[in-house]
Amino acid sequence: MRRTTRRALTNLILFGGALLLIIGFSVHGTSRKTFAWSTVKYKTTASTLPKAHGTCPGLADADKPALVVSRVASDGDSKWVSNLADKYHICIYDVDGSINGDPTQLRVPANRGHEAMAYLTFLIDNYVSIPAQGAVFVHGSRWAWHNDSPEYDNANLLAALNTTSALAPAGYHNLRCDWSASTCPADSQPQGSIETSLTAKLEPFNARVVSDAAIPRALANLFGDSSSNSPASDVQPGRADKIKSQCCAQFAVARSNIWKHSQAEYAAVRQWLLDDGPNSAPRDDRISGRILSYVWHILFLPPRQFAPRPAAGVHEKVELDRLNELACPSAADCYCRLYGRCGLKGCTEGSCLGQYVLPKDYTLPDDWASTHGGSVDTEHDGLKIRR
Numbered sequence: 001m002r003r004t005t006r007r008a009l010t011n012l013i014l015f016g017g018a019l020l021l022i023i024g025f026s027v028h029g030t031s032r033k034t035f036a037w038s039t040v041k042y043k044t045t046a047s048t049l050p051k052a053h054g055t056c057p058g059l060a061d062a063d064k065p066a067l068v069v070s071r072v073a074s075d076g077d078s079k080w081v082s083n084l085a086d087k088y089h090i091c092i093y094d095v096d097g098s099i100n101g102d103p104t105q106l107r108v109p110a111n112r113g114h115e116a117m118a119y120l121t122f123l124i125d126n127y128v129s130i131p132a133q134g135a136v137f138v139h140g141s142r143w144a145w146h147n148d149s150p151e152y153d154n155a156n157l158l159a160a161l162n163t164t165s166a167l168a169p170a171g172y173h174n175l176r177c178d179w180s181a182s183t184c185p186a187d188s189q190p191q192g193s194i195e196t197s198l199t200a201k202l203e204p205f206n207a208r209v210v211s212d213a214a215i216p217r218a219l220a221n222l223f224g225d226s227s228s229n230s231p232a233s234d235v236q237p238g239r240a241d242k243i244k245s246q247c248c249a250q251f252a253v254a255r256s257n258i259w260k261h262s263q264a265e266y267a268a269v270r271q272w273l274l275d276d277g278p279n280s281a282p283r284d285d286r287i288s289g290r291i292l293s294y295v296w297h298i299l300f301l302p303p304r305q306f307a308p309r310p311a312a313g314v315h316e317k318v319e320l321d322r323l324n325e326l327a328c329p330s331a332a333d334c335y336c337r338l339y340g341r342c343g344l345k346g347c348t349e350g351s352c353l354g355q356y357v358l359p360k361d362y363t364l365p366d367d368w369a370s371t372h373g374g375s376v377d378t379e380h381d382g383l384k385i386r387r
Contacts, residue, residue: 033241034317036234037298040261041225042279044271053107054118054125056091064089065133065163065252066126070118071140072111073098080142080155087159089131092140093118113273113281114289115139115249119296120270127263130255134167138175138250143372145359146248148176151372152364154250160339163252168337170326171254172300174246177334179350180358182246183294184328190242192216207286214282215243218291219298221279222272237320244324249293257300269299297327331355 059066067088069081072095081090094105095118108117119137138154147154157175166173179185189196191212199206200213220236237243273281273288281288301323303316329337331352336342346353359365 033320035219035223035237035320037219037223037318038260038303038316040222040265040268040299042222042268042272043226044268045275045277045280046271049267049271050109050274052125053109054091054093054121056089056106056122056126056129059089059091059126059131060129062089062129062131063133064131066091066122066131066135067158068119068122068135068137069093069140070095070115070138072096075140076142078140081140083155084158088136091122091126093121095140109270110274112285112288113292114285116289116292117270117273119249120266120273123258123266124263124270127258127266130258132255134163134171134252134254135258136161136163136175136252143364143368145362145364146176146181146250148178148356150355150357152359152368153372157339161252162338162340166252166338167254169329170301171257172297172326173252173334173338174248174297174327175250175252175338176246176248177329177331177338177352178356178358179246179328179331180356181248181362182244182328183242184244184246184350188242188244190237190240192237192239192241194239207284207290210284211282211287211290214287215291215294216241218281219295222269222295234317241320242324243294243298243320245294245297245327247293249289249296251296251300253296253300257302261299269295298323301326 056066065088067081067084067090069078069090069092071078071092078092081092084090091106093108095108095115096111097107099105106118106121108121110117115137122135122137136158138158142154143152144154145152147157149157161175176182182188183191189212192215196209196213200210203209216237220232224232224235269292271280273292275281276283281291298318303318303323328350330347330349332344332347335344335352335355341352341355344352344355365371
């Protein structure tokens with residue numbers, strides 16, 4: 001073999017080896033990627049914090065899970081919630097100030113971020129009184145496209161929910177089992193991908209895509225510390241880092257998981273919604289609310305399974321793959337554990353035949369309220385929903 005040919009062949013082999021090494025790192029190196037998402041570090045620009053108006057009566061003595069309800073006027077009659085009082089200690093928050101003349105109603109500082117404002121206000125104002133059985137967080141409408149039941153009925157879901165079983169594996173569980181409208185499926189785009197960013201610029205009216213594109217920066221603002229020398233990559237996911245999660249911000253969480261974070265941390269997240277600074281939440285509630293709907297599991301799921309606690313002063317890091325695994329259990333396992341619907345047929349990883357069908361255009365039929373005796377959800381997750 002001629003010397004020049006041999007040299008070219010050697011260079012080709014070296015180049016091929018280096019390329020395989022790079023590919024190997026890109027494929028396997030991200031599998032154990034971690035982020036410093038265990039402590040909220042957002043610093044508010046406000047000189048004072050809101051006063052407490054959301055202390056739920058009798059919660060300190062409750063012997064059942066709290067049911068935290070984020071209600072607005074268009075949700076209609078809340079009697080369906082009252083009918084669950086035997087199973088839950090009910091805490092209803094009047095988010096839009098529509099219940100006049102009733103001083104017993106639980107209030108929020110402002111109507112921002114959709115259901116997130118009520119959820120955070122509950123966590124802040126009732127921090128020391130969380131029941132031992134945990135808490136379930138839901139919207140105020142009984143009928144909604146995202147309720148994981150054949151009839152989209154939240155009353156039936158909550159009546160069937162086994163909170164103890166739901167919280168047993170990890171202390172947090174989204175109430176949805178079907179993967180439609182979530183980021184669990186393999187073909188969903190990473191939030192910070194070039195495709196997502198470009199689509200958000202081309203479709204600024206698409207709150208769903210715009211909020212996806214905004215998630216990486218929001219995580220950096222919530223969990224980052226500008227006063228430290230930590231690299232931005234510690235808190236801001238890259239273009240290929242996909243955060244899997246169920247949609248729609250209805251979930252159950254254990255008291256111990258809530259107490260993983262301080263009261264001040266929940267106040268910081270709420271201030272992120274309330275502030276108007278450059279690092280605060282987007283002013284469009286469809287976007288800020290949806291961002292937080294994909295942050296709850298980051299707050300409440302354990303950073304690692306069976307991991308030893310870090311040394312004092314050292315913050316745990318969240319393993320992205322482990323977070324994604326916990327956030328997206330199989331539909332069959334979820335239906336059985338949460339709602340007692342076991343042994344279902346026709347199941348794939350993300351759905352079970354006959355349990356849930358995503359309505360066309362994410363919209364329930366116009367006559368749904370009259371034919372099912374309840375109101376219909378309005379807008380959530382950046383999607384248009386009819387009443």
